[in-house]
Amino acid sequence: MKQEHNKAHKFGMVIDLDKCTGCGSCMVSCMSENNVPFKDDESDKKKSITWMRVYKLTNGKSFPDTEIVYMPRPCQHCGGKGDHGHSPCVSVCPATATDYGYDTGIVSQIYTRCFGCRYCMGACPYHARYFNWWDPKWPEGMEKYLSPDVSPRMRGIVEKCSFCYHRYQAARDQAYAEGDKDNIPEENYQTACTTACPAGAIVFGDLNNPEHKVHQIVKPDPHPDPRNKHVVGKSRNPKVFRLLERLGTNTKVYYLSDREWVRKQGDNYLEGEWDKIKNHHGDTSHG
């Protein structure tokens, strides 16, 4: 029997920071989709579990030239150096509790395998991982709203954004049921933060699929960056950037902004370095 080539997906998102209003809908949609708990005091942000966290960036100028931009930060779902699946967290996990999905590009987190060593948290350059210091507790009755699609996590376990993997599973099941298992329509798999965003700032889809909006906005360069061979999938859109791109983590969350100072905050630059770098967006030699 002829085995058809199963083309891998590479799910990712692009967030338009000029549209983001910092309203917090994505954060709450994520929490209620994924059974994320809450405590009396959530103002210690290091101990506050927010798979999706919205950061506030400022241009550092004084009144009245100050500007503010909000930056939502889910797990960046790194592909690792050369995009070979060696994400920073996956590489250090001694329990294979976090793994790279070569068919989806999604970095998973398997709660029952995790024993809480937190190496992954140390390895993650994006602070996207959170540790359960306590068992979650819901006020009486409130556990009735928990979703059966995502298991609640107990103390001693690390958790993070899964790109709503259960939604991918549901979409894949549907595609199987409809007999076209390789074809998951864009609208059938969307993360909870994407669908919740009232400003439409988040676009999610398959970066490998030229039909998908995310691919069209990002225009990922399929070739490695000639100046840094670890970097793959750099955007060819001059307004799109990734966080700490030069580390070669090859994140699948891209950001979009018209403002240069915002794009510059995506990484730490030495003096004068930014001016040399800012105009390289994907390599021109590859068009």
Added chain:
Amino acid sequence: MKVDRRSFLGLGLGAAAGITVSPMMLKIMDDSSILTQTTKTWPWALDHPPFDGEVSYESSVCSLCPGSCGISVRKIDDRPVKIEGLADYPINDGGACLHGIAGLQYLYDPARVKTPLKKNGDKFEEISWDDAIALVAGKLSDIRKSGSPEKLACIADKGQGSVSGLFKRLLKTFGSPNFYTMPSLESYLEVTAAALHGEGKTIGFDLENANFVLSFGAGIIEGWGSPVNCFKANASRKDRHAKLYQIEPRLSNTAANADKWIPIKPGTQADLALGMCAVILKNNLFNSMATGFTGFSKLTAMLQKEYSPSKTSEITGVKAADIEKMAISFAKAKMPLAVFGKGRGDGAQSLKEMAAVHTLNCLVGNINKKGGAFILPKNDYLEFPGESMDNTARKGFSKAKTGRYVNQLVEKVNASSKPVVEALFVYNSNPCYALHNPKSVKEAIGKIPFVVSFSSYLDETAMEADIVLPSHTFVERLEDVPSGAGLAKTVVGLTKPVIEPVFDTKNPGDAVISIAKALEGSIAENFEWESYEECLENVTSGIWDSLSEDGVAVISEGVPSGFVNVNISFIANNPVTIQAQGDYDLTLIPIDNMRLISAGTAASPFAIKTVADTVLKGTDIVVEINPLTAKGLKDKGFATLTTPMGTARVKVNLNEGMMPGVIGMVEGLGHTFDNKFVSNKGVNVNDLIGPVIESGSGLDAAFGIKAKIS
């Protein structure tokens, strides 16, 4: 055996070697990790796994705020598990805000009232619905028999909708004109429309199409108006090449997202609007229709005298050249739109400011034009049958209202030694939290002999009540939800129960009908419905078919037609601009934050969780202040904030986005009821600000208060 030094060390070494070699330690560590860290041994999970079941989706409408968004509720068997925005709904088209998404947390809120309560001394005791209704009816009968039915008053969150309609009807047939609503953007729009265009109208802003929006502090992405609708209109700005200029003292999210932020001295927006009107008139950039406005020549004369660019600049702190440039580009824009209602638009507002801003719309001629301001009839789709009133009712109802607005009611109650109000109904509102100087509101409510709360939660006002008749939350109840709050179209949605009531609560409509029936006589005659459901179907008969089938009825859409009268006499008389109370050097202003709720309801635990630690840290509220103003204060340090109304311990956030001389404190914190996730955190900014009544309009127009910080 003698243990000498040598054998002690030998044994010790042997033991150490033994422990190292033996697998015991590894085994213990492994076991302990298994015992402590697998879901199988987690006792909670054994009892409470999220049970699986059949998945279904139900459509409804969110009524947490005036936004009235369509929602889709995902259910597992009969358990709702997630709220999302409803696709294709005419207001929010799939979008949702964080409060709506977290809506299920309100269902199981620890502060929910689970059964009717009666106050006995300082404590509440549980009573049955029958006893509670009989008690309320008995008390009301006594008031009626004493011959002054007008001493029954009601404070509701809004005047629209059939439940408010039932409260009004009860009061009217009882014999009282004293129905009050809490201040809301919709109520302000009606007041402004009444001043400029006549009674019975409201204003809609076509933000989706306007290509130059001049926002006088309206928090378009801070929860102003119908929030999700505004988010969408704002997000499409980039693609439509539309401009947004934001005029306010603080770099709010709206200001940060705008094309231009124009910092302005707090409370001087009205003056800037008038200054811009002057520029438009001087440069003959007004619409030719404007000369026909009542009061046009008077306004022109007044503006030329009082509001030259240099004078306006002096008052507002905005450069004269900028004022002229802004006014000219506004007037020359294809679809200009000036928007008022500081913050969310539901806090204190001055009619001078609203009328001045709206005069800009009138002058440039964008009234009832695409991308402009729509003058809409008040949303009155309800057809209640005519009331039959007995003599007592007619006599009482014809008396004058005790006060014009809630603030005046509070003032009258506090000023009089005799009870001005004998009984008070409070529905869906929390005046003991949401009005300025809540202490005086509490005092007034304490003076009213009989207070009935129809709240779902034991909030600040319900705690002051004598009887609490708990209401269903919005996911448990049936109700018509009219749009408003500046939406450019008129839509009525239907909220439907998506779950059986969790506690022994009632639909407030049913509670009112039961009370009316228990009062018997001519009052009961006006409430001859079996249930609220029957009443709703009856009074919405004109739109019931589409309400029940589609869950929504669109009453008007698109640009309204017809001639609109404009009367600018109010503003032509140049009423006095409200000044902040007190004589300290700084000004404290409230800040609206999308992630908190400034009206009576508290934000959900999820929403509180999203609040930044530069707003709330532990139980301390953080105030924003410009480093230039914060002499001697450290970032993240503590300080004492003092206003004429009181003092508060606050943390300091040195913020370059704050105008020097101004202190910003967020609204929506400092609740004091029994929900540890959201309550007893920070300070209620209303405690620090007192009402300042604007003469003429009677509105509380306190935009802030003078303050000092040390």
